[in-house]
Amino acid sequence: MAAVAAIVLFFPIGVVAASDLAAASRLGLDTTQGRIRRKKASRRLTQAVGIGSTIWVVGFVALIMLANDAALTRAFFDVEVIGRTLPTIAYGFMLNVRLFLVAEVFILIAGVLLALLRSLPGRPAILLRWLTTAYVDVFRGLPSILVILIVVYGLKRTQLPLLSGISDYWYVIIALTLHYSAYTAEVIKGGADGIHWSQAAAARSLGLTYFQSMRYVVLPQAMRRMLAPLLNYFIGLQKDTSLVAVIGLLDSVNRANVQSINEASLSPYTGVALCFLVVTIPLTRVADWLEKRRRRRELASG
Amino acid sequence: MAFLEIRDVHKSYGDNAVLKGISVDIEPHEVVCFIGPSGCGKSTLLRTINALETIDSGRILIEGQDIWAEDSDADELRMKVGIVFQQFNLFPHMSVLDNITLAPRKVLRLGRAKANELADELLHRVRLYDKRNEYPDRLSGGQQQRIAIARALAMQPRMLLLDEVTSALDPEIVGEVLALIAELASEGMTMALATHEMNFAREVADRICFVHQGRIVEQGAPDQMLTAPNDPRTAQFLSRVLAVGMHAKARKGDPEDIAAQ
Known part of the structure; x- marks a missing residue:
């Protein structure tokens, strides 16, 4: 055979x-x-x-x-067209990068908060745990494009003072944060659950509160095993910033849409591909390297 | 008034009843050893005193205050009682110094300098000052356990709970930890120990409680408990552990013990 x-x-x-x-x-x-x-x-x-x-x-x-x-x-692969349109596409790509960086900050903050609330101990916290679990379930279960559409076209209609007056850019940040904080919360909770309970017990026995023991004892130790999966979600987020094209923001994909009509060629999209690959491939390599290093260290410490 | 009062405490994990009505008082400066077979509930009992485990019924009072009462603060009360674990549970991502100063800085809100001063004093006391900047994985088990004791002492507890603190140690380094505990006992620290070290229990304890299947079957002065127990279950347990202990010593070639046989 x-x-x-x-x-x-x-x-x-x-x-x-x-x-x-x-x-x-x-x-x-x-x-x-x-x-x-x-x-x-x-x-x-x-x-x-x-x-x-x-x-x-x-x-x-x-x-x-x-x-x-x-x-x-x-x-x-019309090289001439790629060369001609790349500057404007690269300019559009800056919007993708900016969305990624700004959303990431909010996502990390929201993710840590959600993870902490989700593993809050005790009976009084039962509703909080239930609420955060429901949040994570819903937003992990929805396609991100749907979340963007609902937030952008939905919140505008509420005419609420803080939510209806902001630009589409910030709506997208909100949508991406809602979606990706659910994933991030899961990764962080998983990392914290992987730290043996006796560490938290030792911290609590010294008088530290639940939040203090998470902040100083559990999460720093969980960090190492959270890095690679978090980075993988960041890469997903970086790619998902291209979804803003559907609501008309002028990111790299939307600029390619325009250019491809102007030039009567599909080559501008190749420029978009190049822009994304330049960012995502190094990030993927870093994620792989982090994961490998973690495995090696875990083996080393027996 | 007793420092610690335990009144008819019950605790189960699902169908498995671990504590079936434990009542015991511990006076200030008293050293009480809990002995008994593995799984008898002595470790669980210590953890409930520190509110690391909830209880199903009964009351635990520290200086007269019920730790689970609506109007008392479990965090506040557990600060009066330090605990040291079988597996040390040092924080592996922190230096020895940070392990000791974390709680004083974050809970008692001491400044860095003040907390370090306190830690250095304790490190001298457990004779590990030269290890203050090491990380736990660079220390031997005995050294780690002495650091764990120093860490518990840093919160200036009124009482110390020691949960089989020598069980994870190699036989030849058990001594350095026991010596430290004996020193604390002689200084008047109130202590409750779960232990398998019968000779040590006899040496430091004011009272020994034999725990069997979630109940305190018998308690009394060490000499009486270890040489002339009243309850047959105590006698049976003691004959087993003492025989094993003698066997181990004989194998190690302790000339005194071999001569005694």
Whole structure:
């Protein structure tokens, strides 16, 4: 089976692997020579599959790019158009970055608060726990675009003094905060739950209040295991800032909409893609690195 | 008046009744040891005194004040009673100094300098001043436990609860912790200990309570309790732990004990 796959994917090495396999079964696995051939074969199989899949993937991508007289390439990868529209798109992308940074501050504050209220101990806090749980359930369950639409078009209609007079920019901040603070609260609560209860017990026994023991003892220790998942949600948030295009804010996506009509080309969207990748790929790498470091440290401390 | 009064305290976890009507008084400056098999409820009892565990019924009074009464502040009352745990429970992300000063700074609102002064004094007392800037994972179990005691003392409690504080320690370093506890006892600290160290209990305790299946079966002066218990369950428990203790000592090659056999 594996030999067939190897031959189909990459003929030259696949054939050698297959002959090694045949030799191994001829010699038998109870001989040293047989086992050596078998090991060689398995190494070559992996190699063949690796080289083969790379060639096939590259080939398939090339096919897509060149098919139908390179229609896709001409639409999305017109270098001239990308170069011409990139400045205005990059300018729009600044709005995406600004939304991300400002919302993030509110999200972290709200997330910590929600997490603390959700794990508040004791019977008197039962309603608070219930309320925050309901909040988290609802906003984790809704698509973020729906939250943005409801907040932007809904709050305006209330005509309430503080809520109806602000700009769309701030409505979006509110919507993103509502949505992402629910996720953040879950991550923070999960991190705090992972710290053994005896740490909180020690803190409480010294006279610290619930909030003090969370602030000084539990959350600092939970921080390490919260970082990577939090960063992953931040990356999601960064991408979700592009949803403001639906309510007409001039972010990178909306500017690309305009430019693609002006230029009669889809290449401006490639500029948007480049902008996002420049931010999200390094963040993803950092998240992975943090996670790896945490695992290593946990192993080290036994 | 007794410093601590425990009146008919019941506590269960689901169907599992852990405390089935415990009543005991502890006088100021008294040292009381709770002994008994694992799971008998002695550790739970200590934790209820510190309000770390709620109780199902009964009353716990500290200096005459019910810790669970509507008009009393559990945080305020638990500050009068410090607790030291079997697993030390030092804060691993803080230096030794910060471990000790955290509560004085945040609860008693002492300034940094004042709190450090207090901590240094305690560190001298537990003979670990040179470790003040270390992190807990760099200390031995015995050193960690002495720091935990210093941390509890930093809140200037009137009473100390010691929950099997030597059970997680290697035999050869149990001594340094017990010596510190004996010192505190001789200075007049009111203490309640849950312990398996019978010889130590005999040495420091004013009174020993034998706890069995959530009840105090028998209590009395150490000598009488350990040598001539009245209740057969106490006798059975003692014969078992003392036999094990002797066995362990013999294996370690304590010449005195081997000679005594």
